[in-house]
Amino acid sequence: MNTALKSLLLLCALMCFKLSANTPYQIPRSSVIELTEPVTNRVYPVFIQLPKSYKKHPGKIYPVIYLTDAPYTFPIVAGATRFPMNSGKMQQAIIVAIGYEKGSAGSNSRIRDYTPTFAKDWKKKTGNAQNHALFLKNTVLPYIENTYRASSTHKTYIGNSLGGLFGATILFTMPDLFSSYIIGSPSVWFNSYAILALQAHKPSMPTKVYISVGANEIPSFGEGQNMVEGAKQLAQKIKALSSNNIELKSVVIDGANHATAFPTTAIQGLDWVLGKANINTIK
Known part of the structure; x- marks a missing residue:
């Protein structure tokens, strides 16, 4: 190889390195769209990731994972899920994460939209969970199912903290909206445990419910609320429904606190819902 060619190849290599070093990393096969809540005209970003095999199997219908708190959870x-899905240990799924109202502080949006009741002692707006659930039902889910090869029956909800409280609210008020619920560190304590007094409806179809909380989510470890006790009481309320359609699993994560429990909750919950044992069940 002559000197000129070696120099050219070296220059190309250096340019490629410079390009890759200055190119921001993007989640593969992902996009962000915006959907408008028709009653209030609030606009919400929705993060979407398609499975690796999506283009290779044009006739395949995929289960969908729906997340709250998109900037954090997505x-x-x-x-x-990248390795377990790509290695065949977990069913490949479309991942959809709903963000916060555009132009609103994240805390304002989530406190308003994820809480089931009005709390008069809170400075920020509360109690919009039912309307936000209708936004999911009437706008977000139909868009995903009409735009992508997304299952209308195999849908998993994942929410953490107030998002876990929101998931419990949906489970009790419109349980058939999702086929599985992964409820992480739910804020059962909100508004004097109002969620436990909420009238609950039984699902009409088989429904998996996974509740997870960190063992250190208690006041003696510096937490403001006893999340472990709250998760326990939530599980008891679900059991009291005495529904043969509900399969419940409740987990306490050793050593985890409120700030660290979610990643374990998400992957272990998804393994229980979409793990190898459930492969080829989507129709």
Whole structure:
């Protein structure tokens, strides 16, 4: 190889390195769209990731994982499921994460939209969970199912903290909206445990419910609320429904606190819902 050709190849290599070093990493096969809540005209970003095999199997229908708190949960779940899905240990699925109202502070949006009742002692708006659930039902889910090869029956909800409270609210008020619920560190304590007084309806179809909380989510470890006790009481309320359609699993994560429990909750819950034992069940 002559000197000129070697120099050219070296220059190309250096340019490629410079390009890759300055190119921001993007989650593969992902996009962000915006959907409008028709009653209030609030606009919400929706993060979407398609499975690796999506283009290779044009006739395949995929289960869908729906997440709240998109900026936090989307990269965690997309990253944590990449190896198990691509290696065949977990069913490949479409991942959809709903963000916060555009132009609103995240805390304002989630406190308003994920809480089931009005709390008069809170400075920020509360109690919009039922309307936000209708936004999912009437706008988000139909868009995903009409735009992608997304299952209308195999749908998993994942929410953490107030998002876990929101998931419990949906489970009790419109349980058939999702086929599985992964409820992480639910804020059962909100508004004097109002969720436990909420009238609950039984699902009409088989439904999996996974509740997970960190063992250290208690006041003696510096937490403001006893999340472990709250998760326990939530599980008891679900058991009291005495529904043969509900398969419940409740887990306490050793050593985890409120800030660290979610990644374990998400991947272990998804393994229980979409793990190898359930492969080829989607129709």
